Amino acid sequence: MSEQICAPASCARRPTVAVLGAGIAGLTAAQELVERGFAVTVYEARQDERNGLGPEPAGTYPPVKLGGLAASQYSTVGAEGGSQAELRPFPGRRGRPLAPGRAVAGEHGFRFFPAYYLHTWDMFQRIPVYQHNGKAGWTPTSRTVYDNVRRVITQGMTVAGKPSLVFPRELPRSPAEFLGILSQIAGLGFTAGDLATFQSRVLRYLVTSPLRRARELENLSAYDFFVGYDSATGSRQFSYSPDFDALLRKMPRVLAAFDSRWGDARTNITTYLQLYLNMDRHDDKADGVLNGPTTEAWFDNWYHHLVALGVHFVRGAASRLDPLPFDPSQPPHLRPRVQITFADSTRVTPDYTVVAVDAPAAEYITSPLRAAGTGGTVGRLDGFTTLAPPPDGPLQPISTRSQQRRNPYDMDELGRVPWDRFQTLCGIQYYFDTEFQLLRGHMLYAGTDWALSSINQHGFWEKQPILDRDGHVAVLSVDVGDFNNPSRHLGKAARDCSPDEIAAEVWRQIVAALTGNDESLAAETMPWPAWYALDRGLKMAAGPGQGQGRMVQNETPYLVPVVGDWTNRPSSDPWNPHGTSWSSAPPEDWWLEDLELRNVWQARHGGYQVHNNSVVFAGTWNKTFTRMTSMEAACESARHAVNAILDHYIWVASGGLDRRQKTTLDWEFPFGFLDQGLSSPIRMPTPAGDYCYVFDIENREPADTRLLRMLDSKFCEQSLPHPLDAPAALALGALNSLVPPPAGGR
Incomplete structure (x- = not known):
């Protein structure tokens, strides 16, 4: 490059970014971009449900609901005993429970921050805890969200017919x-x-x-x-x-x-x-949960911090992304950006659009781009959520699969076979009017029909619930891991049950696992829940709110890793700016063809793609080093999306001539040690601002095994079996170099 490229903050007009979705991926992208000088607006369809119901006065909450699937769920008692708003009396309860005077907090299952959530821990340290100081408004304190995490040091497990076990988490x-x-x-x-x-x-x-x-x-x-x-x-x-x-x-x-x-x-x-x-790990963050409901301990502080940084929040749902017409002779880097149309018919055309909504919504709103011939992630989104899974297993050839379409939110079509990439993973909250803390940590109920796990969430909260105000003093958060396996007691799966049936059967399975099916012991030792709240994403067949009867809709389908399905994910491989991870880069002919014909741009070193000069994707359904659908994957994917925007911004600013083969400074890493900490001591610079640091969890595996792992990489490149499977390969001179240089995971 012959001339210096200005950073976004120093340009005459700051480049604008629209972030669609205020989940963890969207909020991460917003913070990383605004810190690098971009002008960011976050659009979210849902409103914060606490106004007039939560612990703070109405009007003091964000204009939109933050956190996506990870947000706390606030429930109140409906006009018809719980049918209208999500808090319902536990079936068969003894006596009349005290109704809470305000909305009570619960979670989508429960929040859990293991030590390898390095992207999340890094972000925690960069979000101050805010407090309200009268006329001064919300001001930051010296504490961060990192300080709001409490260590979990025990884990319990039940095994049929045996006493419950307690294991240390160290x-x-x-x-x-x-x-x-x-x-x-x-x-x-x-x-x-x-x-x-x-x-x-x-x-x-x-x-x-x-x-x-x-x-x-x-x-x-x-x-x-x-x-x-x-x-x-x-x-x-x-x-x-x-x-x-x-x-x-x-x-x-x-x-x-x-x-x-x-x-x-x-x-x-x-x-x-x-x-x-x-x-x-021997620090106080080896295994953690928050010291309050997720929204209050994390997302409220994140909102105040993002607003202080200059991020704007607007309530609105994107209904479509449209490519604008252009002259084919126009240079690719000067072609127009994508226009966003919202549900209220308003339109905006930002410089960049980060699509951080769930996979079904992403597939839906990008259909106009596919119709216009845009390829890459956009093209491969077609059918990702709406095609039914193959009837003969996940490895059935694509050419023989049915092209029948489905509604990805419909419970009658979702997760009917165990290799469906989308399943139902949801939670239920039990509220008790007496103190109940089963274990100060997570419980795993091995062998239960519905694959249950739980935690007494309130045991870690700084502000404990009060009976007269909240209608409860204890909360048990439960994840239901299998909605398809029939209960041996009921004879049907959770997906076919009513809310009361689910609440009663989940509690029965927990009690049976803890007491060894001893009903007399259960009656003598276990309390009864007063209230319960089923995950907000589950909708029933009849009635207002979540409704009554069997469930018919799951608004939060959960992407699970299925054999042979990784290559079917729409996004490209993740890229580690430190160069310590195995990744792929586009070949020269692909780069030219897709840029000219399909309006897809990708940096020469690889990483996420940019579509129509403006659109990038973030979210757990993209490829990440984390791999598993989680808060950590959402945070990581947003960093990949921001890195792609930085590379594209530099390419455009250089007049479309930036073809950088080498984009980072040279550093020597002893076995990728940087991935061991909670934040990176080295940030890789670019003319548009530092790359977001990306942690590769496979680089955190023990260094003792690294040399043999790198040797196996050489064997695999030459289509040889693993060194331990072919000891004669060394004697046959299969390798020119037995020990490759210690460059992380390569």
Whole structure:
């Protein structure tokens, strides 16, 4: 480049950005962009539901609901005993519960911040906690949202017919503690061979390169990896005792609706490893939950901070994105940007548009772009949520799949087969009028029909609920991980139940798991909930509000990792500015063809795509290093989207001549150590502002295994089996260099 490129903040006109959606992805993109000098407006369709109902006076809340799926859900008692607004009396309760005087807070299941959520922890440290100072309004304090996180040090688990177990969320501090944990495991009926075989498979995964994981393990289920399944012979190399085999099959269901038989090995095992590695942390943020409802402890502070930075919030739902006509002879970097049309018919044409809505909405509003021939992510969104899953399994060839369309929010069409990429993962909140804290941490109810997990949320809150004001003093937040498996007690699945049936059956399964189905023990030891609130995204067949009868709609379909489905995600591969991660870059001919013909731009080093000179996508349905649908994936995807905007902005500012092969400074990293902390000590600069730092969780795996992992990468590049599977390969001189340079995950 022959002339200096001005940063967005120093230009005569600051480039404008419209962020569609005020979830975690949208808010992250807004903060990263406004800090780099862009003028940002966030559009969100939903209003904050607390006005006149929450703990603060009406009119003091944001104009829109923030946080998306992660936001707290505030419920009140409806005019008809709970049918109109979400708080309902627990069926079969004893006596008349005290009605709360204001809306009560609950969560979409529960919030959980493991130590490997490095993007989220980094953002926590950059959001001040605000307080209201009379006429001065909302002012920042010296504290940050990071200080609002409380450490969780225990985890419980129930196994059928056995006492409930409690495990520390940290490594044993002494041989005595280690032996105590071993005795617990032995009590589950597992053998020494079970543990040895399982650990050997985990170690084998650790010495497998990201390249081989991408080529082989994304098309293999987690269960098949642990049993060493050979598709050619149909045989298994490893076996386990019946008790351990059942745990391998069922346990992942209680963790974000994972499925060991249909979930891909790379996503499932990488996530498991990160949860295990959390226990090696000895700071106060190894495993955390917030000290209050998520909206109050996090999103309210985020809103005040973004407003202070200059972000504007507008209530509005985008109905379509339209490409504007252009002269084909016009240089690509000068072609017009996309126009946004909102539900009220207003239109805006910003310089950039960040689409941070859920996948069904993204597919819907981008249909005009696809009709105009735009490719890349936009083109691959077609059918991503609306095509029915293949009837013969996730690996059925695309050419033989049905093209039948569906409503992705319809419960009759959503998640009917376990390999449907969209499932129902929702929560239920139980409110008690007496103190009830089962465990100061998360409980996993292994083997329950509906794959349940829970936490007593209020035990970590600074402001405890008060009975006379809130109608309760304790909250149990429960995630229902399997809406499709029939209950052995009811004879039907959760998806076919009414709200009262779900509330009663979930509570029955919890009590049965804790008491070993001893009804007399249950009556003597367990309290009864006074109220319950079912996840707001679930809608019933009849009545106002959420309604009554069986559920017919899920407004929050949950994307699960399915065998062979990673390549079907619409976005391109994530890119790590530090260059320590395996990624892909577009070939030269692709770059020219898509820029000229399909209006898709991508930086030469790879990363997210920019469509029609303006549109980028963010959200959990995009490809991320986190992989699993989570708050962390949302935060990470937004950083990738912002990095793509920075690269595109530089390309446009350089007159369309910027073809940078090398975009970052040279740094030497010992085994990607930067991904170990909660924030990066090195920020990669660009003329438009620093790249957002991106954490790759596979770089956080133990350095002890890194050399063999990099060696395996060399083997995989030459289509050779893993070094441990082909010891003769070294003697045959298969490699020119046995040990590649220590460049992170490459």
